Amino acid sequence: MRSRARTERLLSGLLVAALLGGWEAVVRLGEIPAYILPGPLLVAEALWRDWTVLGPALLTTLAIAGLALLAAAAGGGLLAVLLALSRWLEAGLLPLAVTLQVVPVVSIAPLVLIYVEEVTLALVLCAWLVAFYPVFSNTLFGLKHTDPMLRDLFRLYGASRLQRLYYLELPSALPHFLAGLRISGGLALVGAVVAEFAAGTAGARAGLAFRLLEAGWRLDMPRMFAALLLLALSGVAIHGLLALLQRWLLGRRYPRMREDR
DSSP states (O other): OHHHHHHHHHHHHHHHHHHHHHHHHHHHHTTOOTTTOOOHHHHHHHHHHTHHHHHHHHHHHHHHHHHHHHHHHHHHHHHHHHHHHOHHHHHHHHHHHHHHHHSOHHHHHHHHHHHOOSHHHHHHHHHHHHHHHHHHHHHHHHHHTSOHHHHHHHHHTTOOHHHHIIIIIHHHHHHHHHHHHHHHHHHHHHHHHHHHHHHTOOGGGOOHHHHHHHHHHTTOHHHHHHHHHHHHHHHHHHHHHHHHHHHHHHTTTSGGGGGOO
16 A cells, blocks of 8 residues: 555656646747746746745745634534534524635625734634635534434433533544545635735735735746745645644544555
């Protein structure tokens, strides 16, 4: 299993290298100007040259996405537990949660920025709106789809509702919660970028979204591609870290996950 995973990673690396090489060749042979399409080498040079600007912006965006993800994990998990305990709450709050999910955050962000005076809090709230629903819906699904035979066994032994929740339903819902968290990790980053676009925050508090806009205004395409590269790598890193967390938490319960890539 591990040798196959190494082979797949090697093939993925070779494919990425081939794509980058082809991209550089097309730019050089076609003599495409850098303000239209920069080559990978020029993008790497811009990333090195402008790191003092892009680095702090990346940290700002990651901080917003991280706070939003933590809030989504706590809020989504807690709300799912409350709705699993009460059908009345589920009937009343589930439509509201679905509504927040289907309304585009780009249309809500201006309202949030108007009513929330603290800019950072408003950006985190916008990103939270995007990242909240996958954690909530997956956790609720896991809580409501526990093995019915195990539920009957707990009732047979006289377990209380809270005991069934703590010893049966929450452990059964953990894989679903972690799956939702992996989805929300990328969405939190997307929500942070969209919120920064809407806010237009500049100066020392500017995130990568503003640096993207700034590079576009100046037709500095190498810097724009460098910022996009940082966002893409950040998304991959977040997904990888959450996958490691999932494997670590579920490794003892599901031993085969230790062999997964």
